[in-house]
Amino acid sequence: MKSRFFTLKHYCLSGLLMGAIAFLFSLGGYNGYPAGTLKAQTHQAGWYYVREVEDDFETSSAFLKSSIEEEGLSISYVGHVAKMMARTSEAVDGGELIYKEAMIYQFCSAALGFKLFALDPHNIAACPLGVFIYELKSKPGFVYIGYRLPPGLSGSSKDKTVQTAFQETNALLERIVKRAIE
Numbered sequence: 001m002k003s004r005f006f007t008l009k010h011y012c013l014s015g016l017l018m019g020a021i022a023f024l025f026s027l028g029g030y031n032g033y034p035a036g037t038l039k040a041q042t043h044q045a046g047w048y049y050v051r052e053v054e055d056d057f058e059t060s061s062a063f064l065k066s067s068i069e070e071e072g073l074s075i076s077y078v079g080h081v082a083k084m085m086a087r088t089s090e091a092v093d094g095g096e097l098i099y100k101e102a103m104i105y106q107f108c109s110a111a112l113g114f115k116l117f118a119l120d121p122h123n124i125a126a127c128p129l130g131v132f133i134y135e136l137k138s139k140p141g142f143v144y145i146g147y148r149l150p151p152g153l154s155g156s157s158k159d160k161t162v163q164t165a166f167q168e169t170n171a172l173l174e175r176i177v178k179r180a181i182e
Helices: 002-028 057-070 081-092 110-119 121-126 160-181
Strands: 040-044 048-054 075-080 099-107 129-136 142-148
Touching: 048 160, 057 075, 057 099, 057 129, 057 142, 057 160, 075 081, 081 099, 081 129, 110 121, 110 160, 121 160, 129 160, 142 160
Parallel strands: none
Antiparallel strands: 040 048, 048 142, 075 099, 099 129, 129 142
Protein backbone atom coordinates (compact mmCIF):
# COMPACT_ATOMS: atom_id res chain seq x y z
CA MET A 1 0.00 0.00 0.00
CA LYS A 2 2.89 2.34 0.71
CA SER A 3 4.19 2.12 -2.86
CA ARG A 4 0.73 2.95 -4.24
CA PHE A 5 0.59 6.07 -2.02
CA PHE A 6 4.10 7.00 -3.10
CA THR A 7 3.14 6.70 -6.77
CA LEU A 8 -0.13 8.59 -6.35
CA LYS A 9 1.59 11.31 -4.32
CA HIS A 10 4.25 11.83 -6.98
CA TYR A 11 1.68 11.69 -9.76
CA CYS A 12 -0.36 14.43 -8.05
CA LEU A 13 2.72 16.55 -7.40
CA SER A 14 3.86 16.26 -11.02
CA GLY A 15 0.37 17.27 -12.18
CA LEU A 16 0.42 20.29 -9.90
CA LEU A 17 3.88 21.24 -11.13
CA MET A 18 2.85 20.96 -14.79
CA GLY A 19 -0.29 23.00 -14.09
CA ALA A 20 1.76 25.70 -12.36
CA ILE A 21 4.23 25.84 -15.24
CA ALA A 22 1.39 26.08 -17.78
CA PHE A 23 -0.22 28.85 -15.73
CA LEU A 24 3.01 30.84 -15.54
CA PHE A 25 3.60 30.48 -19.28
CA SER A 26 0.03 31.60 -19.98
CA LEU A 27 0.66 34.81 -18.04
CA GLY A 28 3.57 35.65 -20.30
CA GLY A 29 1.87 34.66 -23.54
CA TYR A 30 4.35 31.82 -24.10
CA ASN A 31 2.88 29.18 -26.39
CA GLY A 32 5.65 26.60 -26.21
CA TYR A 33 7.22 27.46 -29.53
CA PRO A 34 10.31 29.58 -30.12
CA ALA A 35 9.35 32.89 -31.73
CA GLY A 36 8.71 32.58 -35.45
CA THR A 37 8.81 28.77 -35.69
CA LEU A 38 5.07 28.01 -35.66
CA LYS A 39 3.71 27.53 -39.16
CA ALA A 40 0.18 26.22 -39.46
CA GLN A 41 -1.98 25.47 -42.46
CA THR A 42 -5.66 24.56 -42.43
CA HIS A 43 -7.19 21.79 -44.52
CA GLN A 44 -10.92 21.25 -44.55
CA ALA A 45 -12.93 18.67 -46.44
CA GLY A 46 -16.67 18.22 -46.22
CA TRP A 47 -16.41 16.12 -43.07
CA TYR A 48 -13.19 16.97 -41.25
CA TYR A 49 -11.05 19.92 -40.21
CA VAL A 50 -7.28 19.56 -39.83
CA ARG A 51 -4.38 21.91 -39.14
CA GLU A 52 -0.79 21.21 -40.15
CA VAL A 53 2.01 22.44 -37.92
CA GLU A 54 5.78 22.11 -38.15
CA ASP A 55 6.64 20.44 -34.85
CA ASP A 56 7.47 17.09 -33.29
CA PHE A 57 4.67 14.66 -32.47
CA GLU A 58 5.33 14.30 -28.74
CA THR A 59 5.23 18.05 -28.09
CA SER A 60 2.10 18.55 -30.19
CA SER A 61 0.41 15.60 -28.52
CA ALA A 62 1.14 17.02 -25.06
CA PHE A 63 -0.28 20.40 -26.10
CA LEU A 64 -3.39 18.71 -27.52
CA LYS A 65 -4.05 16.75 -24.31
CA SER A 66 -3.52 19.93 -22.30
CA SER A 67 -5.91 21.84 -24.56
CA ILE A 68 -8.65 19.24 -24.00
CA GLU A 69 -8.13 19.39 -20.24
CA GLU A 70 -8.17 23.21 -20.24
CA GLU A 71 -11.78 22.95 -21.43
CA GLY A 72 -12.58 20.98 -18.27
CA LEU A 73 -12.91 17.74 -20.22
CA SER A 74 -11.52 14.30 -19.36
CA ILE A 75 -10.11 12.07 -22.05
CA SER A 76 -12.09 8.82 -21.89
CA TYR A 77 -10.24 6.89 -24.60
CA VAL A 78 -6.94 7.11 -26.47
CA GLY A 79 -6.76 5.21 -29.75
CA HIS A 80 -3.21 4.34 -30.78
CA VAL A 81 -3.92 4.21 -34.52
CA ALA A 82 -0.34 3.88 -35.81
CA LYS A 83 0.37 1.03 -33.38
CA MET A 84 -2.86 -0.73 -34.34
CA MET A 85 -2.00 -0.38 -38.04
CA ALA A 86 1.49 -1.79 -37.46
CA ARG A 87 0.11 -4.67 -35.41
CA THR A 88 -2.53 -5.63 -38.00
CA SER A 89 -0.77 -4.84 -41.30
CA GLU A 90 0.04 -8.48 -42.04
CA ALA A 91 -3.59 -9.49 -41.52
CA VAL A 92 -4.59 -7.20 -44.39
CA ASP A 93 -1.95 -8.36 -46.87
CA GLY A 94 0.82 -6.14 -45.50
CA GLY A 95 -0.92 -2.82 -46.04
CA GLU A 96 1.43 0.14 -46.27
CA LEU A 97 2.14 1.91 -43.00
CA ILE A 98 1.79 5.63 -43.73
CA TYR A 99 1.80 7.02 -40.18
CA LYS A 100 4.96 7.56 -38.17
CA GLU A 101 2.61 8.14 -35.22
CA ALA A 102 -1.17 8.61 -34.99
CA MET A 103 -3.62 8.87 -32.10
CA ILE A 104 -7.26 9.70 -31.48
CA TYR A 105 -8.40 11.26 -28.20
CA GLN A 106 -12.08 10.84 -27.30
CA PHE A 107 -13.98 12.77 -24.64
CA CYS A 108 -17.45 14.05 -23.84
CA SER A 109 -18.79 17.44 -22.87
CA ALA A 110 -21.62 16.90 -20.40
CA ALA A 111 -22.99 20.41 -21.02
CA LEU A 112 -23.17 19.93 -24.79
CA GLY A 113 -24.33 16.33 -24.40
CA PHE A 114 -27.32 17.29 -22.26
CA LYS A 115 -28.21 20.05 -24.70
CA LEU A 116 -27.97 17.80 -27.78
CA PHE A 117 -29.78 14.85 -26.17
CA ALA A 118 -32.63 17.04 -24.91
CA LEU A 119 -33.18 18.28 -28.47
CA ASP A 120 -33.19 14.78 -29.92
CA PRO A 121 -32.20 11.56 -28.14
CA HIS A 122 -30.77 10.27 -31.45
CA ASN A 123 -28.03 12.92 -31.20
CA ILE A 124 -26.20 10.34 -29.12
CA ALA A 125 -24.74 9.35 -32.50
CA ALA A 126 -22.58 12.52 -32.30
CA CYS A 127 -20.82 11.25 -29.17
CA PRO A 128 -18.14 10.85 -28.08
CA LEU A 129 -16.34 13.87 -29.41
CA GLY A 130 -12.82 13.31 -30.61
CA VAL A 131 -9.70 14.92 -31.98
CA PHE A 132 -6.90 13.25 -33.89
CA ILE A 133 -3.21 13.86 -34.27
CA TYR A 134 -0.77 12.23 -36.66
CA GLU A 135 2.61 12.50 -38.34
CA LEU A 136 3.16 10.96 -41.77
CA LYS A 137 6.24 8.88 -42.50
CA SER A 138 6.51 10.74 -45.80
CA LYS A 139 6.55 14.16 -44.09
CA PRO A 140 8.49 13.96 -40.82
CA GLY A 141 8.51 17.06 -38.65
CA PHE A 142 4.98 18.04 -39.66
CA VAL A 143 2.08 17.14 -37.40
CA TYR A 144 -1.63 17.21 -38.28
CA ILE A 145 -4.26 17.91 -35.63
CA GLY A 146 -7.97 17.93 -36.35
CA TYR A 147 -11.47 16.59 -35.80
CA ARG A 148 -14.54 15.27 -37.60
CA LEU A 149 -17.09 17.99 -38.18
CA PRO A 150 -20.21 17.51 -36.04
CA PRO A 151 -23.02 16.02 -38.17
CA GLY A 152 -25.54 18.78 -37.43
CA LEU A 153 -23.40 21.39 -39.23
CA SER A 154 -24.52 20.08 -42.61
CA GLY A 155 -27.73 22.12 -42.39
CA SER A 156 -29.81 18.95 -42.64
CA SER A 157 -31.85 20.06 -39.62
CA LYS A 158 -34.29 22.91 -40.14
CA ASP A 159 -34.39 23.43 -36.36
CA LYS A 160 -32.22 26.45 -35.51
CA THR A 161 -31.80 25.22 -31.91
CA VAL A 162 -30.26 21.96 -33.15
CA GLN A 163 -28.01 23.83 -35.57
CA THR A 164 -26.89 26.17 -32.76
CA ALA A 165 -26.04 23.23 -30.49
CA PHE A 166 -23.90 21.64 -33.21
CA GLN A 167 -22.24 25.00 -33.90
CA GLU A 168 -21.29 25.15 -30.20
CA THR A 169 -19.86 21.63 -30.50
CA ASN A 170 -17.83 22.66 -33.54
CA ALA A 171 -16.60 25.79 -31.75
CA LEU A 172 -15.39 23.65 -28.82
CA LEU A 173 -13.48 21.27 -31.10
CA GLU A 174 -12.00 24.13 -33.11
CA ARG A 175 -10.90 25.91 -29.91
CA ILE A 176 -9.17 22.73 -28.70
CA VAL A 177 -7.24 22.31 -31.96
CA LYS A 178 -6.28 25.96 -32.29
CA ARG A 179 -5.10 26.21 -28.69
CA ALA A 180 -2.99 23.08 -29.17
CA ILE A 181 -1.01 24.60 -32.05
CA GLU A 182 -0.93 28.30 -31.25
